Amino acid sequence: MSESNTFRITRRHFLGTVAGGIALMAAGPSFAQSKTLQVLSHRVHQTSLGEGDKDLLAAWKQEHDTDVVFTTLDSNPLMDRLFREASLAQTDFSVGYMVDNRPTSDNAKLFESLQEYQDKDPIEAFDDIAAGLVRGMTIDGRLIGIPVRTATQGLFYNEELLAEAGFDAPPTTLEELVAQTIAISEHGKATGMILASDLAVFPVMFARAFGGDFINGDFELLPDPAAMQTALTVMADMFQKGALPRSYATNKGEELLTWMQQGRAAFSVLPFARAAQLNDPAVSNYAGKIKAIGFPISETLKGKVEMSAVVEAWAMTIPANAVDKDLAWQFIKEVSSKKNTLGMALNGNGPARVSTFLEPELTAKNALAEIESQVLANARGAFPPFAEAARAQQIFIEEVQLAVLGRKSPQDAVASMQARIQPLLPA
Amino acid sequence: MRVERILVNAGKTLAVLLLLVWSLFPIVFIITSSFKPGREIFAVPPQWFFAPTFDHYITLWQRWAVFFHGLLNSTIVTIGAAALAVMASTCAGYVYSRYSSRWLGASLLSLIAIRLIPPIVVTLPLFPIVNNLGLADTHFILSVLYATFFVSLGTVLMRTFIDQIPRELDEAASMDGATLPVVLWRIIMPLAAPGIIAVAVFVVVFAWNEFLFAFIFTSTKAKTAPLVISEMIGSIEGVDWGVLFAASTIQLLPVLIFVMLMNRYLVAGLTAGATKG
């Protein structure tokens, strides 16, 4: 039976496109299940589930007589495609992975509310999934996504470069961090810190270290303008003293890893999961010497409030126009299980479940798991999703750059942010 | 005078050298980097001498099998697009060359005008249509779209070439017993070969590297190599540069070789019309 099905599918493709048929024959039909679940995701989501005999879903596929076909795209194209698919009359994709800064009120309406599914056929220990992440996927009171992957920002440092400049321990406050970066730059072997100027993450982290923020969860712009001003003053000072590279204005997100691997900078802010690549002897000159801690809070706030680092999370959604929503929920439920969350974590996925970080299997493999879980506990997105978020971020970055490069006073930059970004926020 | 001439020559040489460095550097960088051990790719100062390694290619093969499937798709789509564009441009170019009327003139103008519309404007409304027709994620739709985009330029180019083929040749052939398709196939196409090659090169380079249409209209079955490469660049786990450069090298080479092989005809083709044959 499965044979004839395979044949029929092959032939349909053949009719769809003559050339396509040739390719398909060359590639060979790789499935023999009677049902197919189409998933739209980033490749990372696919690989973290394992392939071949390490396939975490092998048993589930067997049980549900279903094959899972992933269509993978890079993050931004993926989101564009997901929303476009969801706006069609019908889509072949039953599950779509969504990053937490994209579900605006309008976008969220295109996706199935998952609470009903959860009530009927609940995910194992749902409360274990970080509450902040679940809140991030609850738009206008509707839960539209089940968090599945996190990337929490940590402070990475190069032990050897610190030691050479006379520091035998990483900083415990933001002020210490600044002092260390300046000292390391003065020492002359490396730049104190490498940050990318094209992402909001970094100034947001600095602002939060002083108790401020860019836009908080209640859509308040600059809830503490003085804190943002202080953050910009500190960053401008670092730039002026050479603790940030001269090339700051052109440094991009992709470069951070290389700078750290090459030992050109002593500190950077990166997701905890990057520890593996930073310490891989094949690509890193400082394998085993690059460590991570939570980004430190200012000494004035230390012990009073917890630092809230930036986290980016992905969640699994079901487009409202999907064909097989029940099967999609079965898939989401299976992927979200404790067992699979651990399995994915062992494959390098940042877990969404708090308990997973404490699994001995993971802590044995990943020394940072415990630190990461602590940071994640207080982490939240860089800013909440809204229609004009991309433009708001662009203006923010622009003003930050001007302030850091010393072309505008931090005060003016903050005032300008307020004036320019406020009109973009949802009413 | 003499000194001046030497200076001018030196200036020219320098300009050519700069141009060469400017255009070749990225290619050389990508290719050499793909053979460098990971740690040395971005070493400062750059490492000019290194022990070449095939590790990145091996990793690419093991971890990104989908890339090779993408290459196969790219090849099918590219050949399809080139064949379609060449056929359509030759036929249309023939009509514009051999017949004239007010409507034909207007239609040629509209062909060119359509080309001025940004592709993205066309793609978005097409998306639901293509989906409803069941053509999404097929090589066919990509080939057709790529060909469509070059038919206007191709037609104008082919018309220029066909204009240079004396009309008497068509007439002689039709007196010799050839029907119109035979005239096109046996007389026009061989004589317009440089034009056909020029059109083919344009389409091949475009189709091989195209991202936007492929991104919008494919999922898995017809997914082309540039999409896979974009996933490597934007990977949310951090970029594995060595593997990315290995993939870029593999992606680059076929077109580079094709263009180099066709270069002779291409130059002849693009300058045709400047002097009468």
Next chain:
Amino acid sequence: MAQLKLSGVKKDFGGVEVIKGVELDIEDGEFVVFVGPSGCGKSTLLRLIAGLEEISGGTLEIDGKVSNDVPSRDRGIAMVFQSYALYPHLTVAENMGFSLSLRKTPKAEIDKSVLQAATILKLEHLLDRKPSQLSGGQRQRVAIGRAIVREPSIFLFDEPLSNLDAALRMETRTEIAKLHRDLAATMIYVTHDQVEAMTLADKIVVLKGGVVQQVGAPMELYRNPCNAFVAGFIGSPRMNLLKVDVTSVEDGKVRLAQPGFEHLVVPSGRVSGPGKALLGVRPQALTLNPGPHQVSGTVTLVERMGPETVISIRQADGSPLLAVLPGDVELALDANVSFSFADTDVRLFPASDLEN
């Protein structure tokens, strides 16, 4: 081999009529030459017969069958173009065998036919060359060879010799004439050169402004041109047309008022009453011997060719006149000279012949 019949054939290009109703019969095996000045429509008429242009009105019959809408390839016609139109990417042999290869003739047969035609045209040693490697004369012969291989019932030639130099032109002309004898096919030949027309044609068709002026055997046209245009066009150098005043027309005879022509009595032809007329005298009909009818003037040019001498004079009223005298004649420039001619050597045309 075929007969052609054109009845009221018309052609207009965007409202401009270039062929204005041609009636013409061409017999099987005849060699017909279309002749006329450039723009007279002779090439267009040929292209209508070839099927390269659509006929706007009237009918074209080939062997009794109306063929207006028959495509070129089915008319049994081969054409030799002025530009030769050889396929540049094919060898001489491939060019010549092209029509047969389209008919899916077996290779051996094509080779045989090509070789046969090549032998006739002395092209055997050039069969593997490309047209670009050939001289103009060789290309011309390949073009003819290509037509021969087709074994058409009608050959069309469109000014085939105009791109050749004088010596080659004469040689090729002879070859075409021989070809016509050997193949006995119907041939239609377009030229603006009346010498080619005279030497090749069984029948000449003189065209002007899309209208057939006269159809006839070369000598018939030479001797009895029906109007001043044909008279001027056929014969070399061209016939002198003297402006004369007709005083009376009686019994088909005309009397003229011009001094020197008082005693001349000529057949009236198409002249019906007193008034302006043209008197045609061939340059060869003039002689220095005294006679009753005289034309005179001052010598402006003497061209001594050896066997004959061409003398240009300017008459008293300023109009030019040409005389061709046998042998070598010495005449001084600006000398006054008088020529006489016989009654029987002149033709009278209405003055309106040269209008429009």
